[in-house]
Amino acid sequence: MQTATEQLRRWHLYPDADMLVRHAAAAIGRIAHEALSTHGDFHLVLAGGSTPIAIYKALRELDTDWSAWHLYWGDERCLPINEAERNSRMAFEAWLDHVPVLASQVHPMPAELGAEAAASAYARLLTEAKRLDLIHLGLGEDGHTASLFPDHDWGEATDAPLVLPVHDSPKPPPDRVSMSARALSQSPQVFMYVTGKGKRDAIRRWRAGDNIPASAIKPAQGIDIWLDEAAWPG
Structure with missing residues (x-):
């Protein structure tokens, strides 16, 4: 039986990033279809x-009812709203500007307000959300995920805020907003994507049991980690 302190991981290893992308996009499509069939909407x-x-970019080709999709972000940089380095701007340019998702159902983090104000506002939004069907995450070379960095508060406690203001980030910009480990662990499906040899050491440390930020994400049904061979430490 899985204890509260354990993390159930499923590793999906592909020869290259292109194959990983194809398989991950297909899996997202299946989860979306199941959510739409069961609930009538999909929260990602x-x-x-x-x-x-x-x-x-691959999801542009998905055959789905885009009007029933609801989109959120796991973290954001405190930059002006149309700054190219914002996670939301990148997603719009790669995908959302090309599909008929309803603007009222797309919920970027208001990080332009500053870390504290944005964290409070987004926590209220998440409290009102029906559910989160699937969460996407990445992994940094230092083991960070979302904007949960080593030597920072990850929000793991059962009473931790759903969204954290982040200051003194080791990567620019220094101010960010991030869903907490507690919030990121509440979805039935969590996908983490890892590509490139620069991530090998983080994967090695994670598998060895080091306490890196990625190890704090503990959904009850486990986390699916999608890797290419370049990222796998062997």
Whole structure:
């Protein structure tokens, strides 16, 4: 039996990033179809990073009822709303500007307000959300996921806020907003995407039991980690 402190992981290893993207996009399509059939809508949390962006481009071709999709973000940089480096801007350019998703059902983090104000506002939004069917995450070379960095508060406690203001980020910009580990662990499906040899050490440390931020995400049904061979430490 899985204990509260354990993390159930399923590793999906592909020869290259292109094959990973194709299979991940197909899996997202299946989960969306199931949610639409069961609930009539689909609630998805997006991530930044190069590998999710490639997946989002592939999702343009999905045969689905886009009007029933509801989109959120796991983290965001505190930058002006149309800044190219924002996770939301990247997702719009890669995907959302090309499909008929309803604007009222797309919920970027208001990080332009500053970390504290954005965290409070987004926590209220998540409290009102019906559910989160699927969460997308990436993995940094230092083991961070979303904007949960080493030597920062990850929000793991059962009473932790759903959304955290982040300051002194080791990657620019220094101010960010992030869903907490507690919030990221509440979805029945969590997909993490990892590509490139630069991620090998983080994967090795994670598998060895090091306490990296990615290890704090503990959904009851486990986390699916999608990797290419370049990221696998062997």
